[in-house]
Amino acid sequence: MILLRFFKRYVVPLWHWYLAGLAFLFMTNWLAVEIPLRMAVGVDALGTDPEAVRTAAFTIGLMGLAVIAVRSLSRVLFFTPGRLVEFRLKNDIFDMLTKLQPSFYSKMKAGDIVSRVSNDMTFVRALVGFGGLQVFNVTLALALTGRMMMQLNPKLTLMTLLPIVVGLAFMQAGVFAMHRLTRLSQTQLSSLSDRILALLQGVQTVQDFCAEAAFQQRFEKENLEFMETNIRLAWVRSTILPMLGLAGSTCIYVLLVVGGPMVQRGELTVGELVAFVTFVAQLLWPLMSLGWLVSVFQRGYTSLGRIDQVLYAEPEKPEGSNPSDLPRVPPALHLKNLSFTYPGLETPALHGITATLPAGKTIGVYGRTGSGKSTLLRVLTRTWNPPAGTVFIGETDILDLDLDDWRGNTAVAPQVPFLFSDTIAANVAMGPIDPERVNVATFQAALSEDLKALPEGLNTVVGERGIMLSGGQRQRTALARALYRPANLIVLDDVLSAVDQETEQRLIDTFASIGQDGQQPTMLLVSHRMSALARTDHVLVLDQGKLVDQGSHSALINRPGPYRDAWSSQHEDPLPELPTDAALPAAEVVQ
Amino acid sequence: MNPAPNPTKDLDFQAIVSRMWPFAAPSSGLFLAALILTPVATAVSLVQPWLMKAAIEEHIEGIGGGTASQMGLDTLGKVAGAYLAAVMFGYLVRSTYSIIISIAGQRTVLRLRSHVVEHLLSRSPSFFDKRPAGALLTRATSDIEALGESLSSGVVTILLDVLTIIGVLVAMFMLEWKMTLLLLTVAPPLALIIELCRRRLRQTYNTIRTSLSTVNAYLNEQVNGMKIVQLFNHQQDSHDGFIERNTVYKEATIRSNVYDALMYAAVDGIGSICIALLLWYATDRAEVGITAGLMVAFIDYLNRLFRPLREFSGKIAIIQRAGAALQKVTGLLDTDESITSGSKTLTQVKGRVEFENVRFGYRPEPEYEVLKGVSLTVSPGEVVAIVGSTGCGKTTLTRLLSRSYEGYTGRITLDGEEIRDLTLDTVRQAVARVRQDTQLFPDTVKFNVDLGNPKLDMAHLESAAELVNADRVIASLPSGWQHELTERGGNVSVGQGQLLSFARTMAYNAPVVILDEATASVDPVTEALIQTAIERILERKTVLVIAHRLSTITAADRIVVMDAGQVVESGTHAELLAAGAHYAGLYQAGFDETTDQLARDTQGASADA
């Protein structure tokens, strides 16, 4: 199944390579037979017919040259498609990776993916490159020799081939064990890769806390397990697989003890027996390499299965049916009893949220740590898809929208900024760079001052994840990226956490002023800074995934509740006296 | 980013052996055993055809009285039995050889990989600034795997090939030196071709290893940032970027195939050309004793000569590949970018920290200096807050104190000792830091807090967690302390992750504590709770707090204001406000607006009501 699909998609399109390779392979084999023949002619003519010797020498010389060309070509023609398959397969995997969503990435880690794309790929390549060549070689040899033997003496052939059947049975068992072990080994290599990546990504913490030994120890354990699997694999590979070769040699023994008496009884001529021996000897090499081929095949097959787990993973809800017929205006979002649970968990991260986010307004989101703010934003941007029938734009469920279209209309600055190891300009533009607009966006994100201090300004390469920037600079670069993008929905998750208060106020002023054609985009702003929330139009208050309160800032601080508590803890100044009727929860609150 | 260039030159066979030796040495017994088994295996495989011949000639054809019979193998059954025994023995020898060599190879690889990881763990942050994680991962996995493959594929027997070749040549010389000399004329072109291919192969294998790590680094980075790629509809560009890097790799691999095939085929073809030469030479020389018999013998020798040569050429390719991989790995091992440890230790750290005119830049150019002469003293028990606009060098200052970066001028002292003179462990055990960017590991919550330190018992961990309100977080996770976090704590909220990393620092219990925006992503209520809770603990410690939300640091003993890499002001909250300078400005920025707003809102609300 896996193989069929693979061959159809990747190997069959390269058939002309293989066909040409096969032609040259035949030529190589023809030359390999022809050269000894000429040699025999030449040697026989030595001392009798100098002319014949010279001709033989000349032809052999030419054939030698031809061998160089033909053999090179046959190898190149067989190996190149292996590389081409690798190339295309990798590209297709990457293409798939750009379509897969967090539900996939939460199951498969980066190290695992890298390992599949590089280590597993090696085995798949061997399967279609060198493996392909050998399959042809071996089948050719087996078929030709086997046929000759049957023609000579069917009875003896069957007798002699008996050990091979036994050998095949052993090999079957070996293949079974190998399959299991190869899988294990590849999985272990993947998890080893994960561990190394995790270690690399947190190495500074490891050093700060003098935890090198503990990490090394954990790594060592997996390293050792991986080695042990490989050694077990080597046991199978070196004891069970060569059994086939062993069986081949045993055939000769059978030939001698069965065929010998047959000759003595006159049922077989000596010449035929010698021919048989030659044939079996000729079979030996292909039989031995069959064992090896099985191991190549086995590894390739196992690895292919692992690669297919990425290549044929199901993107979650890839396309909506309603493409771009939505007007490009700031959307009003309606949440209807929105609940969301992360896969594998029982407690929902969002629980029955019903609210309206008015178009063109700035909506603040407040909630304590872990209350579901980021989850809410992820669901609205369809990083994680919400359940059907819970989030609407006007009458349209956002799940029915074309995903790219919806995203194209949305600008996001996530809570943890992610920068690519590229220039600041490229990170802001995420595509063709419009210098003018990049300048505007960085200015709006209050990054201009910092850029002056950087060696190459906008063209500074920021290192992996922006490691060469300060925390605040990183955050504002990600913010500039969101502001660069013309969008009708802007989603900002805690983008003020690493800026000083002066910058914070500047940024809030900017947020209030963005908008094209005088149209304010709808904006969602998560923040722990009450000073920022104070300037939004409307605030949603979340607690443990539920919407527990909402209203304007002033309304919220004037009634008891989590929001007022938060406000008071950030301000020493006395709070406004509660109006007398504030003890009642506002009517709009509890849904 | 480009993987860092490594200037190491090409490694030849000898260099490969000497670099690998330390890792292979503990298994040298195994390698030796394998080496000894090789000729045995060859001998056994030579005996088999001889026995077969004897069986046919002496017993089946019935010529009789041959060597085999003289050796006691006087019936067909006996000879056949001997043959079977030889086959079995051969199988045993070969399997043993193969197992031994695999075990030895695997162990070598194990040691090498451990060493690479150990090496990585001791590199300084500046090392990682320049090298993408995906590329380093390639070094520690794919490259080492490539090495291991070559070790197990019989490269160690290359010496035997060389010996065989020499032996056959000597035998040929003794038989007919003129003809042998003639044959040797093909040696220079053959050597030339092999050498050319070898060089090209090395080059392309180098390109392959480099481009593979580039591909992997890109892949790793894009996978990590896939959410952003998708949110910004950047998939096409991202894919194009991948194809571009993958193409470099593909082209190099295809080139390597060409050289590889050419080398193999050249050896093969030149073998035939030798035979042609022989025949040509022998044409008119029957009178000088060049007979058919001699020719046959010579041709036989030629076959024996070219078989190991062919093997040899295959192994050359493997060695080039291993060499390229090893070169990458050793290039990594040779980078000496680590923090040099001093030698002094402190028995009891009191926690007096002093910066004296510290200057530092991440780049050598003076105009990019980040810290421009910072002086600052913190006494034990004191809480000093550092404030300043973003990018002014606050985090950098704390990095120097925990010895993450080197190369500063001026002095940084801990209890009066220059920290460069102290051992790394002394400094790092004395200083605990909550990092601005939380680092979490894909492991249990417990491991993330204690980082595998067996000295921290559960009670201790729990009290540390309670102190920073992380107990609430842990309780909310399905399996509490045993909950498995995913990469970078992707399955907890950012604030929750920050609390866990805060708990880690509190559990570490060091005399000097650095809180770099430790509660920046935590809600104000929790933040206030933490502040009261840790006050008592921090009383006895030296504390450096970095915060942007000034409301959190008003209670500090002293506030130090930094601007553009310099300390511009320092004093208590009240003093600084009264001074009406930098700090006052910063503080007002945060409050004026909101207080005004508050006033307005209050009025509005009252009006509504």
Ligand SMILES: Nc1ncnc2c1ncn2[C@@H]1O[C@H](COP(=O)(O)OP(=O)(O)OP(=O)(O)O)[C@@H](O)[C@H]1O
């Ligand atoms: N690893 C690095 N390599 C090169 N330059 C760096 C590196 N880390 C920081 N910088 C630069 O050093 C300067 C100071 O950075 P630092 O992180 O100390 O600032 P900070 O005051 O902590 O800022 P923030 O409040 O944003 O965290 C910044 O301009 C930054 O670009």
Ligand SMILES: Nc1ncnc2c1ncn2[C@@H]1O[C@H](COP(=O)(O)OP(=O)(O)OP(=O)(O)O)[C@@H](O)[C@H]1O
């Ligand atoms: N990828 C995930 N898988 C499983 N659980 C998750 C995931 N992300 C978040 N959670 C859990 O869902 C809840 C809500 O998390 P969320 O990130 O939405 O909180 P938040 O309000 O944004 O918090 P913070 O203020 O810390 O950013 C938390 O309990 C968290 O542990």
Ligand SMILES: [Mg+2]
């Ligand atoms: Mg969040």
